[in-house]
Amino acid sequence: MIGHRITYRTADGRRVPGTWRHAFIRNGDYFLTDLFVYADGLIDCWGLVTLEEFEEKLRCGWVATRLPDGARVSAHDLAVWKFSEPRTWLTPELLLAEIRDTIDQLNGRPDSTDRCLAAVDVFLADRTEENRAAARAAYHAIPETQRHYALGDMDRKDGPLQVLVTGPGGLLEALPDEPVTQEEYDEAVAYFEDRAKWNAERPSRVPADGPATPMAPAIHLYQSYPLRPSDDPGTEVLRNEFPAPLLIDGVTYPTVTHAYWALSTADPEARAAARDAASTFDARAAAAGAPRREGWEQARTAVMTSLLRAKFTQHPALARVLVDTADATLVYDDADSEHWGDRGGRGRNWTGRLLEVVRSELQAEQAGITPPVG
Structure with missing residues (x-):
């Protein structure tokens, strides 16, 4: 139950509400700490994880619900002691169910x-x-x-x-x-x-425009190299490095990343090298040493938006994967950029945010809703 224990973290330039509860982390010894649970479905248990990842933390005992007699335990800067005939009523399944309820409560939806x-x-x-x-x-x-x-x-x-x-x-x-x-x-x-x-007799108010926060749990889009097509890639297809050829202004690029780095420079040789690079890592390296186009820093987000629209327009099967994420917060890893990636809550997560925008456009199209044009 949340009560008055409300906290926030900053992500994507916005405050995400959360709450916390006591828990034990087993990292060699046992440590009394707090689990921070956020409305977008992320849980901080000495690192932000999704609900699915938190379940694995419970299964492997990183978040401990079994407390063995005689085990050493500490609370940082407070005390060190040993368990003596410990009793706990929590199980992994019970704690996971409580966390799910907490996320529902933070979002104002039925638990x-x-x-x-x-x-x-x-x-x-x-x-x-x-x-x-x-x-x-x-x-x-x-x-x-x-x-x-x-x-x-x-x-x-x-x-x-x-x-x-x-x-x-x-x-x-x-x-x-x-x-x-x-x-x-x-x-x-x-x-x-x-x-x-x-x-x-109680008055009730329901937002006329629907909930302000996502109904679906957050999805973490992990960075991995290299990405190759597979029979069941899952949400990997949403990564910019995923092989999905794009036709842009008559030129074909192997991935969104190839197109982004090629378009970032006005140097014809660097642009061709980035376009034809064997990997996305090589595409970035080919363009990084060349000068950026004038005004690129201000224009790059608009360019990325167009590239993502092209990717999911030209690849309907990938668009279905994006639409199937419902209204989940998309947390995008990018080891090189705090502009494009979440970086553990420190980055702006622009790629994740733009994927959500493109997803909304695809969902509007499915619903037969045409956004007005000024």
Whole structure:
């Protein structure tokens, strides 16, 4: 739960809201630290990672949920001690579920608790056993550590919710020898009917233009050399180094990177060398030693925009990969440039941002929406 623990990091020239929670990192010894969770789906666990990468950090024990007796642990600049009969209620699956909920909450979208209560509403409107089973499954999808808070009732906790999704004659997990009575069930139904009246009186505001933050988890587009076509390249096709020939003003370039560096210089020999280079690394090297075109620094972002539009217009299969990223933040690695790459949150991530712009244009085209032209 977020509470009042709100922080921010700067990315793409904007502030990304986040929150934090305590955790142990296992790097040889165990270290008590904070996990920072951000609305774009990135988690800082001694380095920014995507949700998928965080899951791997949990699986390998880098983010530790198992605390062995006698293990050495420290909190930086505070204390050093050893675990003695440690008890923890977190598992990798439970912590991952809590993190997913936190990202949903930071984005103002329904988390597992909201989805459960929505399923309960469906059941109360149509009280079939099928709908009850769906509500029960949604209840169990709430992280176990959060179920007590599902109703926001500090007196009765989630008791009425458990009874409702269990039904008369069913067995509660905490009381496996005492079936739910009809009277208990009727009380739970009355509780939810009263709750519906309270909720109906609350004002609600939904942004008319949709959410301000992405609904999909962030996607990290890693830099790797060399990139070659494969049967299942995944999001690698979104990299500028990915082999996708471009026809620009009658000239064919092997990749966006070849075209970018060739167009960056007015020197005919350097431009030809960059265009014909065997690799994107060689293309950059061929152009880097030549003078840039006058005004290039101011024009380069517009040039890159045009190159990306050309790439995804000329390669529909690659465009589908870009569109399938939905509205995810695209975090682009570039070891050489803080203008084009994210660089661990220090860079401007312009390539990632321009990919998102081109993606929006492709999505508009799919929807039959033509952007106005002034």
